[in-house]
Amino acid sequence: MDIVRAKVFRFDPEVDHAPRFETFEVPYVPQMRVLDVLDYIHETLAQDIGYRWFCGVQKCGCCALRVNGRELLACWEPAQVDMVIEPLKHVPLVRDLVVDRGPFEDDLMRLETWLQRSKPHPGFPEPLFHRAMVPAIEALKCLACLACQSACPVLEDDGNTGFIGPAPLVQLAQFALDPRDGADRGRTAAIEGGIFQCISCYKCQEVCPTEIPLVDGIIEPLKRKAIASAPEKAAHTRAFLDIVEERGYIDPVQLVLKTRGLAALTRPGWALRLLLRRKVDPRKSVFPKRHKGVAQVRKLFEKMRGRRS
């Protein structure tokens, strides 16, 4: 008989001094999900194992965890022969695989994730076209499972960037992208959400169990709203565009100086490493040259401005 070998993270802060991994051997059955493995462990091998699930069919979004380093919904993904099963990252741990969803809920209150109508509801059914709701529907697919939050590398950086993470922003987008909403969601995304700290790396999009286009369909539209509402928070984006418009290409040194200013000098080791690895060339910054195609680049900028106005 085939065996699934599951190495499960165990930690009960009430009785354990330190986290440990416990390995369980579970008989494989066809089409088995990760959740079926955990249920077997609970029913047969370790009845006190802490793991959270309710629906078992990708509706409640409560069984997200990491298998071999990747975030997934336990109910949805097939079991693998060898699995290291760990709790989500960037959320406090309760026990074993159970995490504390409280901070996420607090974030949602801060973001005011409910419809704030620009006009009073005229009565059911209100005039509304399906296609007008299509962008918001992508966000409505969110199960608030926090897989994206765990996968986000910006949150890895000891959490001090001011970035709220992708999960609360998807919930914000349910209203930001809704044609009926009138609140300044762009400002919220910039100020409460720190959205400009997002590096659009697509890690969140890669792990989303309901395949929400998290960067293309959620974060980028929110960023556009944020730039319009709170341009002062978009220092990086503005500097990036200014440099490209001026020179026809991006100059990293200029970009760092313009966005971080003198603060960049507080990390000399980092600057030196960039220099040694030839990631930056200060000569180009001191003696700036325009790209020969800069006129064409500027035309593109003009075109873009024209489209906006």
Next chain:
Amino acid sequence: MLDVLTTDVLVIGGGAAGTNAALKAADLGVEVVMVVKGLLGKSGCSVFASHLPYYDATTEQKRADRYRYAVRYYNHYLTDQEHVRRMGQYMRTEFFEELERLGFYVRRDDDGALLPSSNRVPVAAAYKQGATGIVLMNSRRRAVLRLGLPVHEECAATSLLVDQGRVVGATVLDYRRGRLFTVLAKSTVLATGHADSLATRSSATREQSADGLAMAIRAGAEVANLESCWWHVSDMRAPRAWMRMHLYPNPLLGTDQSSRLYNNIGEMFYEQISHSPGSSAPYVEQIRRLCLEVEAGRANWDGNYVSGYDHIPSETILTFQHQAKVWKKLGLDVAKDRLECGITWHMRQGGIDLDTETMQTRLPGLYVAGGLGCHYLGGVGPVSYDGKVAGTNAAQTAHLASAPVLPEAVVAAEEARLLGYLCADANGPRPIQVKTKIRAIMWELGYVKNEAKLEAARDALRELRQRELSSMRLESTSRNWNTGWLDALDVASMLDACEAICRSGLLRKESRGAFYREDYPFIDNDNWLCKVILSRVGEDNWRVRYEPYATPHLKPDKGREPFFEADY
């Protein structure tokens, strides 16, 4: 002594009924505390809601079809017909209005028109069928949290507190923190649903273990028609977690089509439009037809038959049906592949007896909302109406009631019971193993019931109670998220509820709706158009009474007819 929280209204349960009860009570300016065994709006069965009954009342015929559906095809006349009228009025005038005001999107077409299904009793949905409950409950969750109501999540209510015949709150185990506390309330709304995980194959969510029913039985409430247990037929056979994955037999948005069932020689034996044209939730007819297939050896209860949407253009399925993603996940094609199914115990039709005008039970201070009541089968729309009525009345009672007194001896006894389970030992049956045994007993009882099977199930449950309830031992005594401890409490609830279900089944000597007794294979309106009402007095003494249903607006057309020939 346990910590005591004091409030006006306590709401137990965080689904569509409980959240609406809490919101409506809070609207009236009383203090509300919610206790939810899982997570508000995420646990429980509301999140499973595929679609919403769309009350198109533009013609007399449509109005009559909808009413007939509710009374005859959905509740088999075991409902309060005046309640159905009031609830229908709410569905027509308030339910969608309120949901949409909060931002809920009801699926339109590209011209902006609502896009319900096109059968006789249409349904509407969120952006897709199958996703409705998720979006609706997310909206309710936000509405409750935004009001700042204290919501105790991952807290299991363990018993109702009764002081001199009046319900004055509940004891609660916060299993995340391992803390016991009591909520002392002027009125209590129980809204723990109708779907419990009581059989080996069940569509219920993990935390659902009939706690509400069991607490009410232990407090002396009357429970009615518990024998009527609905089974889903088109739920997936495997993987195990996906037995809750339901291939909806209800009509699809924009069409009058639905999934079909095929036996093991490829013959189609069920589809809604041809076999239950008057019903949009055709479960009782589905299982009757499966029963004939099983008897003929062309299907098993737990497999050997399939369901699919391959007769419908795949574009329609992919556009409107959330469940279509299952095919993709398994590497199959919804346009041609069918999935093996098995039956799952989905919900109870019966429940706690109550006065439908106020949702008050016969225990003063105790209200019930939603599928936990015996008055109507459920659904997120109808139970929202219950929530409104229960919340409003519970708040009004709280305005008038004097401060309740904590029954200290009762609390102490409950504390001793709960701590008694927190006992670790390498030997002794684990609570989860006892749960598995209870579920096996009820699975064995199954759909086809008779006197001998019901007695055998009842006796097996009694034996488990005597032999294993007090000998269960846990793996550890940690109080921090100890699933074993919670399982032990579930066992106690499940035993109480399942025993009552068996007893109720022995009392009803007919077949009707979801309840089939092969020793009484007739619908018998002449003798059994009544509630079978049970209440437990003391530890082991059950009182029985019967109460006829009034049929002021819709009467059954026949007094007695063979169960398998009836269309309802």
